[in-house]
Amino acid sequence: MRRNPVRTELRIRRVPPNPTRRWLKYAANTITAANLSLGLLSVLLSSMHLFHWAAVALMVAVLFDRLDGSTARRLGIASDFGRELDSLSDLVSFGVAPALLVYTQVYMEHLPLVGGALSMVYVLCGALRLARYNVQRFSGGFLGVPITFAGGVLGLLSFVSRDVHLLGFAAAEILLSALMVSKIPIKKF
Amino acid sequence: MRRNPVRTELRIRRVPPNPTRRWLKYAANTITAANLSLGLLSVLLSSMHLFHWAAVALMVAVLFDRLDGSTARRLGIASDFGRELDSLSDLVSFGVAPALLVYTQVYMEHLPLVGGALSMVYVLCGALRLARYNVQRFSGGFLGVPITFAGGVLGLLSFVSRDVHLLGFAAAEILLSALMVSKIPIKKF
Numbered sequence: 001m002r003r004n005p006v007r008t009e010l011r012i013r014r015v016p017p018n019p020t021r022r023w024l025k026y027a028a029n030t031i032t033a034a035n036l037s038l039g040l041l042s043v044l045l046s047s048m049h050l051f052h053w054a055a056v057a058l059m060v061a062v063l064f065d066r067l068d069g070s071t072a073r074r075l076g077i078a079s080d081f082g083r084e085l086d087s088l089s090d091l092v093s094f095g096v097a098p099a100l101l102v103y104t105q106v107y108m109e110h111l112p113l114v115g116g117a118l119s120m121v122y123v124l125c126g127a128l129r130l131a132r133y134n135v136q137r138f139s140g141g142f143l144g145v146p147i148t149f150a151g152g153v154l155g156l157l158s159f160v161s162r163d164v165h166l167l168g169f170a171a172a173e174i175l176l177s178a179l180m181v182s183k184i185p186i187k188k189f
Numbered sequence: 190m191r192r193n194p195v196r197t198e199l200r201i202r203r204v205p206p207n208p209t210r211r212w213l214k215y216a217a218n219t220i221t222a223a224n225l226s227l228g229l230l231s232v233l234l235s236s237m238h239l240f241h242w243a244a245v246a247l248m249v250a251v252l253f254d255r256l257d258g259s260t261a262r263r264l265g266i267a268s269d270f271g272r273e274l275d276s277l278s279d280l281v282s283f284g285v286a287p288a289l290l291v292y293t294q295v296y297m298e299h300l301p302l303v304g305g306a307l308s309m310v311y312v313l314c315g316a317l318r319l320a321r322y323n324v325q326r327f328s329g330g331f332l333g334v335p336i337t338f339a340g341g342v343l344g345l346l347s348f349v350s351r352d353v354h355l356l357g358f359a360a361a362e363i364l365l366s367a368l369m370v371s372k373i374p375i376k377k378f
Contacts, residue, residue, distance in 0.1 A: 036316055037309050043285060044305050047236045047293050084276070084320035091277050092312070096232060096285055104236050116233050120226050123281070127225055131273035 025077045031068035032085045035061050039093025043100055051105045051158060058101065058155035061093040065148050087130045094151025095126035099173075101158050106169050118173050125177035126150065132181075141187045145179035214266045220257035221274045224250050228282025232289055240294045240347060247290065247344035250282040254337050276319045283340025284315035288362075290347050295358050307362050314366035315339065321370075330376045334368035 038061035045054035068086060072078040099119040107115020126147040133142055157164050157172055227250035234243035257275065261267040288308040296304020315336040322331055346353050346361055 033313055033316075036313060040285065040288065040309050040312050041305070043232070043289055044292055044308065047289060048297065048301075080324040081320050084323045085316060087273070088277065088280050088316045088319055091281065092285055092316075096229065096281055099229065100232055100236060103233055108237065116230070119233065120229050123229050124222055124225060127222075127274060127277045127281075130277055131270050134273045135269040 024075050025072075025079065025082070028068050028072040028075075028077060029082055029085060031064055031071065032082065032089050035064040035068065035093055036085075036089035038064060039089065039097045042093070042097040046097070046101045046104045049104060051101060051161070054097070054101045055155045055159040058093065058097050058151060059159070061097070062148055062152040062155070065090065065093065083134070087134055090147050090151075091123075091127055091130055094147045095123045095130075098151045098154035098158070099123050102154055102169050102173065105158055105161060106166055110166055111170070115170075118170055122150075122173050122177045125180045129180040141185055143183045143185055144181055145176065145184070145186060147180060150176040150180055213264050214261075214268065214271070217257050217261040217264075217266060218271055218274060220253055220260065221271065221278050224253040224257065224282055225274075225278035227253060228278065228286045231282070231286040235286070235290045235293045238293060240290060240350070243286070243290045244344045244348040247282065247286050247340060248348070250286070251337055251341040251344070254279065254282065272323070276323055279336050279340075280312075280316055280319055283336045284312045284319075287340045287343035287347070288312050291343055291358050291362065294347055294350060295355055299355055300359070304359075307359055311339075311362050311366045314369045318369040330374055332372045332374055333370055334365065334373070334375060336369060339365040339369055 038057045042054045042057035042061065045051075045057060065086075068082075072082055099122050103115055103119045107118070129144050129147055132144075136143075153172065153176060154169075157169060161169075227246045231243045231246035231250065234240075234246060254275075257271075261271055288311050292304055292308045296307070318333050318336055321333075325332075342361065342365060343358075346358060350358075
């Protein structure tokens with residue numbers, strides 16, 4: 001009676017929806033969604049020329065990004081869906097948001113065309129870095145500077161922008177773009 | 190002599206480092222990169238309040254997006270890297286770019302807080318749609334309205350915005366967000 005292995009498997013599979021684990025999985029994805037929302041908030045604040053607040057939103061997003069991945073991995077609830085959502089959020093929060101922040105705050109007035117090109121290069125390099133990371137894993141770390149670090153640095157520079165020259169921003173953006181697509185091995189910490 | 194079908198297949202596989210195929214693969218990824226660049230261009234134009242041009246950039250990005258995936262699949266050069274890059278580009282070009290366009294053109298002045306929330310919901314739903322698409326394929330089509338379509342509709346509405354009321358934008362954004370995360374089966378065309 002009901003010894004059919006397929007049936008047994010179905011019954012075994014029905015047990016796992018452990019409510020705590022499922023809740024934690026949602027929690028990790030909710031943190032990722034918060035990261036994305038902060039990134040978009042930073043974009044909207046930059047478009048309203050509220051640069052200091054845009055930089056703050058970006059830096060809070062860095063903290064959220066540190067939380068979600070490590071939480072998911074430590075709890076053993078990392079999922080493909082979570083990883084995809086994380087990459088997508090990272091490109092918005094640490095690619096588009098800092099690029100727009102630096103563009104509206106620094107380049108728009110004094111260097112609109114070259115600044116636009118630099119912003120595009122930065123976002124493109126960030127996307128290439130994320131796409132490569134998703135298909136080519138390197139055990140115990142990754143290749144190239146992570147986009148979260150690059151976005152955090154630009155956010156910080158924007159926050160202290162009174163002391164940074166326009167060319168300082170341009171140099172930082174070029175350097176960070178190159179470091180993201182580089183093959184320098186970086187340890188996870 | 191060499192009538193074994195497996196051998197034949199192996200011989201076919203050994204040929205590939207075909208310069209044309211490799212070139213085509215780069216071409217498909219270059220089209221994706223152009224899509225992303227147009228998306229970021231649209232973001233920068235929105236931040237400069239050049240709404241018509243931002244909408245044009247967005248609609249050109251829709252054409253590029255139609256090109257790359259179908260080209261890659263038709264030529265049999267679809268790669269995981271290409272797919273990842275495509276998703277990332279789509280979120281910028283058809284998630285963030287139209288959300289910022291509608292925000293800066295329509296909401297910012299008359300509905301800043303609610304409009305900001307609507308923009309966030311739209312981008313979040315777009316990201317969930319893309320992350321789900323990448324992990325859960327449905328043969329011969331997909332579940333939920335694609336983000337490219339949603340972004341294209343918002344770009345078009347922005348382009349003819351003189352005839353669209355603020356509430357029309359809000360309704361369109363809510364409806365498109367819901368359709369993206371819905372499980373309505375959509376045929377590929």
